[in-house]
Amino acid sequence: MIYPKIIAHRCGGALTPENTLAGLRLAARLGCRGVEFDAMLAADGVPVLIHDETLDRTTSGRGRVADMDSASLAGVDAGGRHHPAFAVEPLPTLDGALHLCAELGLWANVEIKPSAGQEVETGRIVARHVAAASGAWLLSSFSMSALSAAAEEAQQLPRALLVGAIPEDWRQQMAETGAFALHSSARALTAEALRAVRDAGVPLACYTVNRRSDGERLLAEGVRAIFTDRPDLWLPGEM
Numbered sequence: 001m002i003y004p005k006i007i008a009h010r011c012g013g014a015l016t017p018e019n020t021l022a023g024l025r026l027a028a029r030l031g032c033r034g035v036e037f038d039a040m041l042a043a044d045g046v047p048v049l050i051h052d053e054t055l056d057r058t059t060s061g062r063g064r065v066a067d068m069d070s071a072s073l074a075g076v077d078a079g080g081r082h083h084p085a086f087a088v089e090p091l092p093t094l095d096g097a098l099h100l101c102a103e104l105g106l107w108a109n110v111e112i113k114p115s116a117g118q119e120v121e122t123g124r125i126v127a128r129h130v131a132a133a134s135g136a137w138l139l140s141s142f143s144m145s146a147l148s149a150a151a152e153e154a155q156q157l158p159r160a161l162l163v164g165a166i167p168e169d170w171r172q173q174m175a176e177t178g179a180f181a182l183h184s185s186a187r188a189l190t191a192e193a194l195r196a197v198r199d200a201g202v203p204l205a206c207y208t209v210n211r212r213s214d215g216e217r218l219l220a221e222g223v224r225a226i227f228t229d230r231p232d233l234w235l236p237g238e239m
């Protein structure tokens with residue numbers, strides 16, 4: 001699978017409200033080829049785009065995402081907290097986001113972001129929705145159970161294992177989840193771990209890299225892609 005080098009983190013990065021369709025539209029306008037976003041289940045099992053388990057930080061709503069059904073979430077503003085200019089911006093469903101990515105020609109890394117205790121169900125349902133949408137997709141998760149459930153549901157979808165620092169047993173964790181790539185924290189990346197992963201021919205993508213000089217260095221060292229909140233620091237032809 002060919003990774004875009006620069007991946008807009010949480011849809012569009014820092015310039016737009018995170019995990020929104022506005023973010024996807026800006027990413028495409030900036031010339032991004034790839035985006036990343038977080039998918040979690042509403043109470044009725046509909047996957048929606050949000051990072052936190054609660055609505056409070058990024059939306060006009062309050063409380064746990066897992067306690068609200070998708071009809072209630074549809075009435076929440078996911079834009080105004082970022083900046084009043086973005087009010088009122090819908091909290092997207094995963095299906096809506098995948099549809100827009102396909103329309104804009106964006107490759108997407110769908111991060112499976114389960115609420116606590118919903119790892120298996122979220123992995124299974126997100127994979128089912130992604131498999132049903134036409135486009136270029138990659139699944140990832142910090143949760144090994146979610147990734148394994150996604151693999152059972154849709155074996156054909158490529159999967160990456162998300163980690164903070166690269167653990168000692170990364171080979172075993174990748175084998176258990178059937179992941180072909182690793183996504184790790186740039187800050188926690190050591191030269192030793194980078195060398196081991198690179199020498200094994202395993203694609204490595206790092207988050208979250210918001211200085212262009214850091215991104216250039218990592219890419220020169222063999223990191224395949226970076227997740228960034230600042231895709232605007234790169235020109236369309238570079239991404």
Ligand code: G3P
Pocket residue numbers: 009010036038051111140162183207227
């Ligand atoms: O998928 C890379 C990155 O998004 C992981 O961290 O917390 O921003 O979802 P987070």
Ligand code: MG
Pocket residue numbers: 010036037038111
């Ligand atoms: Mg994420």
